[in-house]
Amino acid sequence: MSGILTKLWTALRGAANEAGEAAVDANATRILDQEIRDADGELRDARVALSEMMGKQSVEQNHLAEKRAKLEEYAGYIRQTLAKQKQAQGAGQSAEAAQSGALAQEIAAKYAEQEAQVKASENVIAEYGKNVDVLKQKITAGETAIRTLKQRADTVKAKQHVIKASAAVAAASSGTDTHARSALESLERIERRQEESLAQMDAANKLAAESSGEALEERLRKAGIIPSASAATDVLARFQSEAAGGKPGQAS
């Protein structure tokens, strides 16, 4: 029993999964576009983080320059003080020499402090530098990935357009056949009708010509306007009598 339930459950899960996949497939390009947009947004955030980090590095570099300037200044003071001490010692002014010595000691302590600060600042800058490099590499890799994704997405979209266009062409061409066939039939029908009409008109003309033409010829012949059917025989007879000694062209 439990086996059947398990199978039913698996079947249900399979159906749900298929339905989900079908929905995902149906919106595949839309989902892909959104994913690319999301990735692009994240990349933009990363660039902002990088620029902030570079800004902090730049500020720290300014601080380092200030600290180094101060260190250099202290070095100058130590040299000046030691020179004074030496001068005092040379002049036998032991109290002044001792005073300068103590001052030199004090400045040297400050110098050491400042030196430590310079080193700390240098370490911070180096650390920023490392992170900046890593972030730059990641951003470059991300940009390449997104560019490739966009290209592939464009290809997929172009293919989809081709498929849609092909489907449209196929559908249109089958429709074209039907229409062409029916047009041809219509044409044949029209031609047939025209032929029939022409034949009818011809027949009617013939009938009309025959009936009215006979009556008119008869009337003209009777009136002597057109020669009678025996006219040719008459002419021939006239030329035959001329040959026999009569005058040609003269009707009898």
Place this chain on the structure above:
Amino acid sequence: MSVGTLFKVLARDAKEALAPAAPREALPPEPLKLRRGGFLEIDPLPYRMLQGRANFELGQSAQPIATRGLVDLDGTWLHRYYLDDDETWLQVKTDGGTDDASVSECILWQYWDCKTPANLTELKSIAGPASEIGLPTYEVGAFLYQRVWGVSRGQTELVPFVEQVFDKNDTVASFSCQHYAMLYRRRIDASPRQEYVLISVEECPRSLEVVTSIGIDLNPADLTVT
């Protein structure tokens, strides 16, 4: 309350909540963590080393900031911090912004002299065309300073600017002072720092003074702000 009225109230509230904040003149952020009420410690050693070679003498090296002054020079800002001893003040100049990266100059000042003219005639005699203020060189104590502003061979005009003063509130200025000022400087032997003289005719709501201050370059690394 009817449903219609409730809807109108909700719509009004939503509109107010979504509407952009009313524009107000925002003050620029302050550089180097400086602020009114902050505690300032200055490394005294560089100033001690200048003893006998400069007019400037640092008194208290650690004290709170009592008042803030701000001068807007159209893209350049002068941030002024007046310290608790009423003797010393710090000026930080920033260009193109007000963050630490925009800091272009820091000078630590001390008041040297302050004259209060009783009337316009006295003011003219102190800072007018007949005075030495604005000439190419200016002498204070044992030292001679060269004029920084202006290029004329003779006397040049004083430079005007307005300073907003914040002594009671960090964001609302208590009053403004009109300054007409001239800056001089000189190099100090065997030191990377220069010494300055700033003479300023200060016209504030309740006072008119001609103030002379002596300043020395300050390295931001000299400062610790708490």
